[in-house]
Structure formats: structure tokens, C-alpha cells
Amino acid sequence: MRETSLWNKNFLLICFSSFFVFMTFYILAVTLPTFVLESLHGSQKGIGLVTTVFVIAAVIFRPLAGKWLNELDNRKIMNVSLILFAVCSALYLIVHGFAPLLVLRVIHGAAFGVAATTTSAIAIKLIPEKRKGEGIGYFTLFMSLAMVFGPFLGLTIITHFSFPVLFIMCLIFSALSLACGLLLQIPGEPEPKKSGAASSWHWSNFIETKAIPISISGFMLAFSYGAISTFISVYAKSLGMEPFASYFFIVFAALILISRPFTGRLFDRRGEHVLVYPGLLFFVVGMIWLSQADSTFAFLAAGGVIGLGYGALLPSFQAVAIKSAPIQRSGLATSTYFVFFDAGYGVGSYVLGVVAAMTSYGTMYFVGAMVVAFTTLLYYALHHRRQGKEQAGETSA
Structure with missing residues (x-):
């Protein structure tokens, strides 16, 4: 039963952890353009930059996360990235300038890249080999639901409330993601691989x-x-x-x-x-x-x-x-x-x-x-x- 069972506490925890990360991501994706224009009095060019620097940071740190997953404790990598992700979510509340926002977006993008990669990799380890397609399908379903409810919730909040309320909501979702990560256990996780210094930075490790x-x-x-x-x-x-x-x-x-x-x-x-x-x-x-x-x-x-x-x-x-x-x-x-x-x-x-x-x-x-x-x-x-x-x-x- 253990070899074919898909739905268990750990699989649900990793699905919800990923869900809350992507909820935060999509809420900010659709609302930060308005925040830049209305609260920071930025330009249309600035809107694109806020999105671009986040994506670039995520793309740069995803290969690093892949390397770390092969060499270090997967659960620790995930939880450190989720802590940083939550801290960044809280910092939106005190950002009052465009330059600090860009710096925050770079750090937040890096945390997102690592967190999204590690939650996916851990989910795969928790899925029985004979149910990979089904398990990955359900895991990505949580991401898809965040992709729907995130924009809907974000646009609703800025329409009826304010940006501080929006950022507090993002902080709550980030904290929930971290809570799921802290409760998660990875049964039978193998010892991290020890890499020699000479091969550690070879491109094949990324x-x-x-x-x-x-x-x-x-x-x-x-x-x-x-x-x-x-x-x-x-x-x-x-x-x-x-x-x-x-x-x-x-x-x-x-x-x-x-x-x-x-x-x-x-x-x-x-x-x-x-x-x-x-x-x-x-x-x-x-x-x-x-x-x-x-x-x-x-x-x-x-x-x-x-x-x-x-x-x-x-x-x-x-x-x-x-x-x-x-x-x-x-x-x-x-x-x-x-x-x-x-x-x-x-x-x-x-x-x-x-x-x-x-x-x-x-x-x-x-x-x-x-x-x-x-x-x-x-x-x-x-x-x-x-x-x-x-x-x-x-x-x-």
C-alpha cells in the first residue's frame, strides 16, 4: 500500500505549500502594476521592469536550486527559501519608493525560484513511481488553482480595500506556505551527495x-x-x-x-x-x-x-x-x-x-x-x- 498510496499528509502539505507560494505570486503579478502607477507614481516602463527583474532572478536561481537539491538537505533548502519568501512578502508594507521595490523584487524572485523548484522536486519524491503522471497532475492542479484565485482575489482586494490589506494577505499566504513546509516530513530521504570542489561548479550540476x-x-x-x-x-x-x-x-x-x-x-x-x-x-x-x-x-x-x-x-x-x-x-x-x-x-x-x-x-x-x-x-x-x-x-x- 505504501508503494502505491498517493494521498497522504505529506503530499497534501507539499501541495498546499506550493499553492500558497503561487497564490502570493499571482496576487502580486496582477496588482503591482497598479501599485507602481497609483502609489509610487511610476511609469508604464516601470511596470515592465518590476515583472522582468522578478522573473530574471527566479530563472537565475532555479538552476542553483537544482544543484543544491542534489547536494544538500531538501527540506532545509525549502524551508530557508520559504522563510525568505515570507520576509519579502512582509517588506512590501514598508516600501515607498520605486528603487527599493526593484531591489525587493529581485530578492523575492530569487526566493520564489528556489521555493517553487524545491516544492516541485519534493512532491515528485513523495509520488509513487507507478502514479507519476497522476501525482504530478494533481500537484500542478494546485498551481493552476492559485493561478485562478490569485488574480481574482488580488483584483477584488485593490478594488474594495487598499494596498496594505493586499500585502497583509500576501504575508498570510506566505506564512501558511512556511507552516506547511515546517510540518512536512520526507520519508526515507537519502543522504545528500557530497560533491568534490573541482566538479562542484561544472555546468552539468546546474x-x-x-x-x-x-x-x-x-x-x-x-x-x-x-x-x-x-x-x-x-x-x-x-x-x-x-x-x-x-x-x-x-x-x-x-x-x-x-x-x-x-x-x-x-x-x-x-x-x-x-x-x-x-x-x-x-x-x-x-x-x-x-x-x-x-x-x-x-x-x-x-x-x-x-x-x-x-x-x-x-x-x-x-x-x-x-x-x-x-x-x-x-x-x-x-x-x-x-x-x-x-x-x-x-x-x-x-x-x-x-x-x-x-x-x-x-x-x-x-x-x-x-x-x-x-x-x-x-x-x-x-x-x-x-x-x-x-x-x-x-x-x-
Whole structure:
């Protein structure tokens, strides 16, 4: 039973710890632009910088986290990063200038990069080998729910209350994440690996090369998704549907929630391809439908179709990245995947924002759909075809 049991205290604790980290992340992602403009009297350029420095810091520290996970006590790394994450969340209450905010965002981004990587890596260790797809699916579901409720809660608070109330809420979520981390136990965790000084800083201790092919597909998915999380409220306003912007994410999450029990089991029983290709199709169709939305129904329905696609793709890509590497390098595989994913999110938010400024939001979402359509070719060339060749080689041998 112990080998196949998924739902237990430790798995729930790591899921909720990750959930509260991402709640804080998404609350700040959608509300800090308004904070910069209204409270700090910053510029539009400043809004982009506040997001960019956070993502850059997270991307830099994810590979470091992967290295530390291979060499140090995983639980200690997680809890130190969660303490720093909570301290940073508290400091927003006393920030009254743009320069101090940028410094805080760099430190907060570093703490986020380490915390998000370690919680994912620990979750993977707690999932039975025969239920990897299902377990990672449920773990990423908590991240997806944060992606929905975070923006909804953040926008509601700044509409009806104030920024100090918002930052106190972020501090509460950060403290809850830390509490879950402190209660967590990792049964049978192996002794940390001792690395020699000469090899300690070799590039292979920071990047898992076997995870790079699928991580490129993750980059492209995040590239297009950045346009949804960053611009959907502005797009809804341009369509005269501003009151329904938050409901877009509710529908998006509902379809992920409904489909997740089936997608995880399908992955474990029939492999990733049966999920990835339909997921890509749903995502592309949903993005095209969103780009042409001319009614509330079309706007919300497109969110549901995109949710079906995203819900199948995100855990599948992550599971493939982890399965591509030896078990002792699963932490590095996780960090490698999210380095690409975070970079795609940051680059996509900027590039597609430029596309929207030069054309329209509808055109931006259509371009995002074409990017994901191209991802189908990348996935086939970099993973599916190569996997087939490896299996054929094993059979002939």
C-alpha cells in the first residue's frame, strides 16, 4: 500500500505549500502594476521592469536550486527559501519608493525560484513511481488553482480595500506556505551527495541536458500563456466585457479541475502522446477562438477550451522532463524545465505585448495560437520521434 498510496499528509502539505507560494505570486503579478502607477507614481516602463527583474532572478536561481537539491538537505533548502519568501512578502508594507521595490523584487524572485523548484522536486519524491503522471497532475492542479484565485482575489482586494490589506494577505499566504513546509516530513530521504570542489561548479550540476528537449516545448507553451495571464483583463475591457475578466479564469480552472483526474491516469496508462497532441489542439483552437471573441459566451467558452489544453500540457511536459533523467537528478530536471518555462513566460509577456501595441489584442492572441501550433512540430521532432528511435534501438538490440 505504501508503494502505491498517493494521498497522504505529506503530499497534501507539499501541495498546499506550493499553492500558497503561487497564490502570493499571482496576487502580486496582477496588482503591482497598479501599485507602481497609483502609489509610487511610476511609469508604464516601470511596470515592465518590476515583472522582468522578478522573473530574471527566479530563472537565475532555479538552476542553483537544482544543484543544491542534489547536494544538500531538501527540506532545509525549502524551508530557508520559504522563510525568505515570507520576509519579502512582509517588506512590501514598508516600501515607498520605486528603487527599493526593484531591489525587493529581485530578492523575492530569487526566493520564489528556489521555493517553487524545491516544492516541485519534493512532491515528485513523495509520488509513487507507478502514479507519476497522476501525482504530478494533481500537484500542478494546485498551481493552476492559485493561478485562478490569485488574480481574482488580488483584483477584488485593490478594488474594495487598499494596498496594505493586499500585502497583509500576501504575508498570510506566505506564512501558511512556511507552516506547511515546517510540518512536512520526507520519508526515507537519502543522504545528500557530497560533491568534490573541482566538479562542484561544472555546468552539468546546474542543468539536466536530457530535460532540455521537452523544456523547449514548455518554453513555447509559457510564451503564449503569458499573453493570457498578463493581458486578459485589458482585452476584456477593450471588448466591453470587463466585468467578465475574472470569470474567464474561473471557467479556465473549472475545466482543468474536471479533466485532471482523467488526464493523470491516461498519462500513466497510455503515455504522454495521447494527452499532448489533443492538449496542443485544444490550446490552439481556444486561442484562435479567443482572438475572434465577439460575445461573452465566446470569450468564456474560449477560456474553457484553453483550460482543457493547458491542463493536459503542463503536467505532461513536467512529467516527461522528470522521467527523461535518472531519479537522482530529478531535482535538476525539475529546475531545468522551469527555467525554460519561466523564461518563456517572461519573454512571451513582453514580445506579445509589443505585438498587441503594434496591432491589436485579437491579433496578439492569434499569434500566440500560431506559436503553440508550431510547438506541435517541436514536440514531435525533439521528443516523440527521438523517443521512437530509442525504443526501436532497444528492440533491435
